[in-house]
Amino acid sequence: MQTLLSSIFVFGMLIFFHELGHFIVAKLSDIKVNEFSLGFGPPLVSVKSKETQYSLRLLPFGGYVKMEGEDAATSDPRAFNNKSALVRLGVILAGPIMNFLLAILLLGIIGFSSGIATLQVKVIPGEPAQLSGIQDNDVIYAINNQKVSGWDEVVEIISSMPNEKISVTVIRDGKYMDFDVNTTMEPETQRGIIGIQSVIVKHSILESLKYGFQKTFWILKVILVGIFQTIAGKVKADVVGPVGLVHIVGEAAKIGVYQVLYIAAIISANLGLFNLFPIPALDGGRGMFLLIEILRGRPIEPEREGLIHFIGFALLMFLMILVLFKDIKELWI
Numbered sequence: 001m002q003t004l005l006s007s008i009f010v011f012g013m014l015i016f017f018h019e020l021g022h023f024i025v026a027k028l029s030d031i032k033v034n035e036f037s038l039g040f041g042p043p044l045v046s047v048k049s050k051e052t053q054y055s056l057r058l059l060p061f062g063g064y065v066k067m068e069g070e071d072a073a074t075s076d077p078r079a080f081n082n083k084s085a086l087v088r089l090g091v092i093l094a095g096p097i098m099n100f101l102l103a104i105l106l107l108g109i110i111g112f113s114s115g116i117a118t119l120q121v122k123v124i125p126g127e128p129a130q131l132s133g134i135q136d137n138d139v140i141y142a143i144n145n146q147k148v149s150g151w152d153e154v155v156e157i158i159s160s161m162p163n164e165k166i167s168v169t170v171i172r173d174g175k176y177m178d179f180d181v182n183t184t185m186e187p188e189t190q191r192g193i194i195g196i197q198s199v200i201v202k203h204s205i206l207e208s209l210k211y212g213f214q215k216t217f218w219i220l221k222v223i224l225v226g227i228f229q230t231i232a233g234k235v236k237a238d239v240v241g242p243v244g245l246v247h248i249v250g251e252a253a254k255i256g257v258y259q260v261l262y263i264a265a266i267i268s269a270n271l272g273l274f275n276l277f278p279i280p281a282l283d284g285g286r287g288m289f290l291l292i293e294i295l296r297g298r299p300i301e302p303e304r305e306g307l308i309h310f311i312g313f314a315l316l317m318f319l320m321i322l323v324l325f326k327d328i329k330e331l332w333i
Contacts, residue, residue, distance in 0.1 A: 003250030008060065010249050010264045012038065014099065014271055015063040021098030022065040025091045032068035032078040039063060061242070067091075073302075085299075089290040092283050099272030100216060106265040108212030110258050116211045117151035117198035121170075127195020129168075132181040134196065138170040145169070150214045151198045158183060162192035219269045242320075243328055280312025 015038055026033050032051060037043075039057035046055045069079025080088060119140045123130040140148060143157045144167050158166070162185035169178050183192040201207050229235045240248070245267065252259040278288040286309070293299045 002253050003246065006253035006260055007246045007249045010260065010267065011060060011245075013264060014102070014268050015039075015060075017098045017102040017268070018095045018271065018275075019063045019065050021094035021096075022091055025094040026065060026067055026080070029083060029087045029091060030078055031080050031083060031087075031091065032076065033065060034068055035064075035066040037064050037066070085290050085293045089287055089294075092287045092290065093276075095283050096272040096275040099268045099275070100220075103216045103219070103265040103269040103272070104209070104212035106212070106261045106268070107215045108208040110261055110265075111211040111215075112203060112205065112208035114258055115200040115202040116204070116207050118201050118207070119148065119151060119154065120199040121196040122199055124195040124197065127193075128181050128184060129179075129194040129196045132168075132179045132194075133177075134168065134170060134179055134181070135172065137199070138172050138177075140168065140196075141171050141176060142169040143167070150211070150218065152215075152218065154198075158194055159189075159191035162186075162190060164192065166194075168194075216265070216269055219266055220273055223270060223273055279316070280308045281310075281316055282312070285309065285312060 019036065019038070023033060023036050034051070035053040035055060037053075037055040037057055039055075039060045040062060041058040043055045043057050046053060048054070067080040068074060068076055069081040073081065076082065080091070083091075121129075121134070121138055121140060122136050123134055123138075140154055142148060143154065146157070148154050148157070161183055163183060165180055165182050167178055168181050169176055171177075181194050183194050185191070186193050226235065249260065249263055252263040275282050276284040276287075278284045289300055289305055299305075
């Protein structure tokens with residue numbers, strides 16, 4: 001039951017925010033929205049307010065914003081297809097962008113509540129950092145002349161270089177200072193350490209939003225690096241489908257609410273990025289056709305575009321079925 005409720009909460013939130021992005025920009029652009037729906041299939045709850053029907057449907061596998069003139073020609077000046085290509089592109093991209101904003105918000109909530117590891121440090125007496133001259137309240141700026149943006153990056157760099165000499169640049173009283181530090185190896189993990197701890201900041205809205213933005217950017221960077229390494233054949237592709245995600249959310253729920261929010265942020269960032277890929281039937285695919293329309297000065301024939309989106313949708317459904325069987329097989333084993 002805990003897994004089910006956690007999954008409904010996470011996926012419902014991701015779908016709602018994604019569709020809300022489309023909805024808000026459509027309304028701001030004076031596009032007539034006929035329906036805002038969470039889920040597919042028969043409606044469980046349906047309420048009409050002014051011109052828009054708000055629905056909660058049986059199958060919680062997605063959602064949609066149904067706009068006037070989105071799939072058929074109409075003379076209504078408020079129809080989606082009668083708006084400029086730039087306006088339509090803004091409506092299409094608003095969904096993925098909202099997923100990025102949701103990831104930033106969720107990570108910011110985690111940082112606000114549990115504390116944020118800043119780049120300001122406290123040194124451990126007798127360890128390499130103190131012996132090299134680094135002091136309490138110094139702010140790490142760069143390691144080996146590579147500017148760092150967060151504590152996670154500091155840990156990642158130092159951990160990868162046990163028993164090596166590194167250059168650490170800190171900010172002290174507004175001045176930049178360089179120190180040569182010899183890392184040591186932590187016996188249990190065999191990772192490099194220099195004897196510094198982060199100063200934790202709690203309940204700071206500004207720092208929390210900054211952390212949410214930096215962490216979301218870091219997640220997206222990790223995803224893109226993983227994709228490129230997969231394409232290059234350096235790592236094996238490991239795709240997780242809906243069943244696998246439900247299992248991951250369920251495991252996170254056993255740890256606590258912050259772990260659920262963290263997993264939700266990662267999935268939201270993934271969803272936003274995936275939807276930006278120029279794949280037919282996805283927001284990125286529709287955006288690609290709009291960019292072509294802007295460049296050539298006229299739209300692609302609706303029948304041709306519709307056929308491409310249909311083929312893309314069919315291939316995505318086929319891929320989803322394969323991933324679904326993979327998830328079930330792995331979880332069964």
